[in-house]
Amino acid sequence: MTSPQQTLIVDLGDRSYPIYIGSGLLQQSALLGQHITGKQVMVVTNSTIAPLYLQTVLDGLKGLKIEGFQVDSLVLEDGEKHKHLDTVNLIFDHLLRQRHNRTTTLIALGGGVIGDMTGYAAAAYQRGVNFIQMPTTLLSQVDSSVGGKTGVNHPLGKNMIGAFHQPQCVVIDTESLKTLPPRELSAGLAEVIKYGLIAQPDLFVWLEQNIEQLRQLAPQFISQAIYQSCECKARIVAADEREQGVRALLNFGHTFGHAIETEMGYGNWLHGEAVGAGMAMAADLSYRLGWLTKLDVQRIQDLLTASGLPLWGPEQMHAITYLQHMQVDKKVTDGTIRLILLQHLGEAVVTSDFGHELLQQTLQQCSDI
Amino acid sequence: MTSPQQTLIVDLGDRSYPIYIGSGLLQQSALLGQHITGKQVMVVTNSTIAPLYLQTVLDGLKGLKIEGFQVDSLVLEDGEKHKHLDTVNLIFDHLLRQRHNRTTTLIALGGGVIGDMTGYAAAAYQRGVNFIQMPTTLLSQVDSSVGGKTGVNHPLGKNMIGAFHQPQCVVIDTESLKTLPPRELSAGLAEVIKYGLIAQPDLFVWLEQNIEQLRQLAPQFISQAIYQSCECKARIVAADEREQGVRALLNFGHTFGHAIETEMGYGNWLHGEAVGAGMAMAADLSYRLGWLTKLDVQRIQDLLTASGLPLWGPEQMHAITYLQHMQVDKKVTDGTIRLILLQHLGEAVVTSDFGHELLQQTLQQCSDI
Structure with a gap:
């Protein structure tokens, strides 16, 4: 059956x-x-x-x-x-x-x-x-x-x-x-939330409404979340298989997240957890740039929390440590850090045009909390 | 200049x-x-x-x-x-x-x-x-x-x-x-001879006539040999980049040769030396199949010898050892050994239709000498 x-x-x-x-x-x-x-x-x-x-x-x-x-x-x-x-x-x-x-x-x-x-x-x-x-x-x-x-x-x-x-x-x-441990389920939800944030505002709203059903593995909800996520990813991959352009948007939250994973040793933070924290940081920087509202950031943080995900990186990681790791990220071109940031909820861009000082502020905020 | x-x-x-x-x-x-x-x-x-x-x-x-x-x-x-x-x-x-x-x-x-x-x-x-x-x-x-x-x-x-x-x-x-040692020059000539044997009978004849000039690095001869070899390879690669078909012909002599290299430890026999011996074996099997004449085989052996290449594999390698290595060659499909053999001087085919007994005879011949 x-x-x-x-x-x-x-x-x-x-x-x-x-x-x-x-x-x-x-x-x-x-x-x-x-x-x-x-x-x-x-x-x-x-x-x-x-x-x-x-x-x-x-x-x-x-x-x-x-x-x-x-x-x-x-x-x-x-x-x-x-x-x-x-x-x-x-x-x-x-x-x-x-x-x-x-x-x-x-x-x-x-x-x-x-x-x-x-x-x-x-x-x-x-x-x-x-x-x-x-x-x-x-x-x-x-x-x-x-x-x-x-x-x-x-x-x-x-x-x-x-x-x-x-x-x-x-x-x-x-x-x-x-058979998946709840912590790993939460880590997976981080990527589902990502699709909502970068390209599907409707999905984001749907997640806000149904996050509890997803955490309880209600079958129709889980199927829908997977289908919508795969559909979003398939569309982006079809447009840019080898990541020359739009595919980079899928790395939303990942540059910060990779820094956490590298510093903490792979596997101590789950990938999805690091991406969750990374998305919160990217949202914070997007807010500092005047792209997101305070309310947008709050909604993102609330959904991450409701999904069982961390809002910030590990306490012991300081701004300088993030920057060191971010310099060797694959998205670095000719020494310039490029980040995926949100212009609106549901719309992401790749940019190196964020000002080093604002990035510092975001990173300091993360390590202060 | x-x-x-x-x-x-x-x-x-x-x-x-x-x-x-x-x-x-x-x-x-x-x-x-x-x-x-x-x-x-x-x-x-x-x-x-x-x-x-x-x-x-x-x-x-x-x-x-x-x-x-x-x-x-x-x-x-x-x-x-x-x-x-x-x-x-x-x-x-x-x-x-x-x-x-x-x-x-x-x-x-x-x-x-x-x-x-x-x-x-x-x-x-x-x-x-x-x-x-x-x-x-x-x-x-x-x-x-x-x-x-x-x-x-x-x-x-x-x-x-x-x-x-x-x-x-x-x-x-x-x-x-x-600055290339003569032994390595000979190893390179093995691949030049290969192009003549699999696809360019004119090149084979030209090599028979000019092998001495090549070994002495006469500039015009060397340039011509390189140009003709690259042209032949470029044409075959353009027709079949990922080796689904005709590109396999470039492996003439290589299935035998790889067996020698694997058994002897990489580097003890130069790749070109192993390929030289492998081509002599493939020629021998092609003769046993009635595809090449005795004279064809003699001409191939003479050119290999004039190029400073070995005619047979290492003395201590026996038929069974070749067969063991040949079973894991990349050209093996569903357990069947496929070889590149010569229908004529200058014309190669990929085939698994050679009869195990004739292959055994060729391999025994190699290890007897």
């Missing part, structure tokens, strides 16, 4: 692919079968997700009855702190030991870390093989599994090594959220 | 780029200037090439007079045994420490190993930055610097990790061959 399934298409010409959203999709192997072209599959997951869902996915794959079908799996340690080249190398090792060839398909079963690493392994293995995203966290369902950004962290910067590599499809089973 | 310069275009739509071939081009910074769009450059080279040519290239870059221009360099250890992920990570480290952003340009100054690693670093750094190839060995000038294949080795297989990433341009200074 599954609830109605929704399908979205990410429109990227010959790299277009569907996103399937619904309840119980992890059991529906036929969905996967449509997107597996070779005779080898490797499911990559982590030690938290494996006991919950790996067997379900493997059983589904075995049910596909492809002649001479080889299905392997690899269970990695869980956590952002493992998102580095050495872990990706474990995927390469396993692929080579099990003799996977160019026609293999990797399946990323897990959250954003698994998706990013598996996607990057797929981009690089034999210079590129197919992969499928099966995101199991809200954050990865609404953000990282869509759009083809893959990669790993480096001690000196987040997501500094990677590739643009689009999946064959994305399978989002909303049932998997039932 | 430079001799006339030739320019070839690799036609890949919006990823098209020029190959400049001439004497003294390392000094001609204006050539580079046309292809540097940002304000940061990092020259990556090795400990053999650095004392010979790095300062020349750095001086040229400094002469470009780009406002706020940042020029860094990184000297890696020389040799195929360093062509792995850990060395690429040294490039990432240096780029991050020197705060290179998305608009940086990497310049690969050296042979195929430097080109493959620098190109791969460029493909992966911040999900892709620009790079320029300045190949200094014959092998890299006629083969690896053209076509956008980048990557590194894995203990379980050669070039198993990588990306297709096209350079902004390729600058081939024929003067740099004067």
